[in-house]
Amino acid sequence: MLHIKSVKHISEYKLWLAFDDGTAGEVDLANALNGPVFEPLKDIELFSKVSLDPELETVVWPNGADFAPEFLKQLQRG
DSSP states (O other), X not given: OOOEEEEEEEETTEEEEEETTSOEEEEEOXXXXXXXXXXXXXXXXXXXXXXXXXXXXXXXXXXXXXXXXXXXXXXXXX
């Protein structure tokens, strides 16, 4: 299974992620913020409060939103 080791908010809806397979890169989630859990993340202030959940080993937000590491990996740009 793929896991995320670190996350940093870059700007707007972009994150810098480091994966446990040794890769890292930018992920733009602008087009992935659809549905009741993700719509609130269109507020940049909330989006910027992203953190790494040590148990799930993926990114999470205070409103309970999270993305699977595999999905994020597909969006990764080196």
